[in-house]
Amino acid sequence: MSNLLTNTKKQNLKNVLPTGIEAQSGDTLIYALGGLNEVGKNMYCFEHDDEIIVVDAGVMFPGENLLGVDYVIPDYTYLVRNAKKFKALVITHGHEDHIGGIPFLLQLVKPEKIYAPQFAKSLIERKFKEHRIVNTKIELIDHDSKIQTKHFVIGFFNTIHSIPDSLGVLINTVNGRIVETGDFKFDLTPVGTNSDYQKIAFMGSSGIDLLMSDSTNSSVEGFSISEKQVAQSLMEIFTRNNSTRIIVATFASNVYRVKQIIEAAIKNDRKIAIFGRSMERMVEIALKHNYFDFNSSSFIKANQLIHTPAAETCIICTGSQGEALAALSRIANGTHRQVKVHPGDTVIFSSNPIPGNTEKVSGVVNKL
Numbered sequence: 122m123s124n125l126l127t128n129t130k131k132q133n134l135k136n137v138l139p140t141g142i143e144a145q146s147g148d149t150l151i152y153a154l155g156g157l158n159e160v161g162k163n164m165y166c167f168e169h170d171d172e173i174i175v176v177d178a179g180v181m182f183p184g185e186n187l188l189g190v191d192y193v194i195p196d197y198t199y200l201v202r203n204a205k206k207f208k209a210l211v212i213t214h215g216h217e218d219h220i221g222g223i224p225f226l227l228q229l230v231k232p233e234k235i236y237a238p239q240f241a242k243s244l245i246e247r248k249f250k251e252h253r254i255v256n257t258k259i260e261l262i263d264h265d266s267k268i269q270t271k272h273f274v275i276g277f278f279n280t281i282h283s284i285p286d287s288l289g290v291l292i293n294t295v296n297g298r299i300v301e302t303g304d305f306k307f308d309l310t311p312v313g314t315n316s317d318y319q320k321i322a323f324m325g326s327s328g329i330d331l332l333m334s335d336s337t338n339s340s341v342e343g344f345s346i347s348e349k350q351v352a353q354s355l356m357e358i359f360t361r362n363n364s365t366r367i368i369v370a371t372f373a374s375n376v377y378r379v380k381q382i383i384e385a386a387i388k389n390d391r392k393i394a395i396f397g398r399s400m401e402r403m404v405e406i407a408l409k410h411n412y413f414d415f416n417s418s419s420f421i422k423a424n425q426l427i428h429t430p431a432a433e434t435c436i437i438c439t440g441s442q443g444e445a446l447a448a449l450s451r452i453a454n455g456t457h458r459q460v461k462v463h464p465g466d467t468v469i470f471s472s473n474p475i476p477g478n479t480e481k482v483s484g485v486v487n488k489l
């Protein structure tokens with residue numbers, strides 16, 4: 122699907138988009154290589170004459186029908202063919218469906234510059250290490266940054282999401298002003314820096330020609346509870362189960378949720394052990410960059426678990442969706458090397474099953 126913000130003065134026929142739409146010189150083209158009408162592999166492109174700006178480069182996690190597939194990535198052919206125009210890749214936040222495709226993209230085509238906010242930058246740099254990608258710098262951006270190219274002036278605004286440093290993007294072109302919100306929620310008492318409602322209101326009043334907005338479950342009626350309210354429920358569960366070991370499974374991508382689980386554990390005099398590769402990586406980055414203000418003495422390694430009384434430990438792990446290889450499934454199966462479930466353990470799923478995963482989650486619950 123494509124949208125065109127058209128220039129009034131039509132000139133030579135220049136571009137034929139992947140969709141077959143023909144564009145004129147001076148048009149601003151907007152198209153998605155992924156992420157439109159689907160959850161995952163977000164990748165929006167903004168093209169004007171000899172420049173292409175790409176916002177996000179995500180992956181999609183395969184459904185049950187794609188056995189043996191690790192990731193689904195967009196088709197990058199159009200960018201490869203127009204590599205010379207590829208001026209910038211701008212990242213809104215550090216979730217896999219926004220950054221996971223970067224190593225695969227870079228194998229085929231490199232933008233002149235990559236921009237990302239801090240948390241995303243750290244996560245991408247970890248990916249570069251794992252994929253042995255060298256000599257690729259990421260420029261740090263925040264809500265005050267401005268990127269200027271020949272045809273685009275790009276600005277940013279803070280949005281609140283489940284991961285720190287989430288940005289919305291304002292793209293100014295000669296043909297109009299575009300806002301790409303990135304992922305966001307409205308939460309008046311969030312954990313983390315709130316959305317910049319003033320800036321958003323200001324942009325609205327000064328006029329936006331195209332709003333591109335993405336928010337999971339936005340079509341569901343009603344309000345989601347504030348992230349702060351989750352802290353209360355967590356505290357209640359921790360106090361109610363003060364004599365047993367507590368295992369909490371959640372998404373590593375929900376950084377603020379993990380932060381609140383750690384806080385609840387510390388307040389209840391428990392030591393925390395982290396399991397699952399993505400969870401360990403995220404917590405390490407959050408601690409290193411002071412997103413988590415916790416003393417390292419609050420954390421224990423796997424091998425210290427047996428020496429710590431059950432009622433004084435809290436295990437935080439991946440696998441809240443029943444993923445077969447995630448830490449929780451292995452714990453439930455009895456195949457985890459370091460953690461065995463004990464009778465009386467309290468297991469908390471701190472996330473709702475994503476539609477389609479309910480059966481897998483029930484499977485894990487039954488094994489537990």
Ligand SMILES: [Zn+2]
Nearest residue numbers: 214216282304
């Ligand atoms: Zn996100």
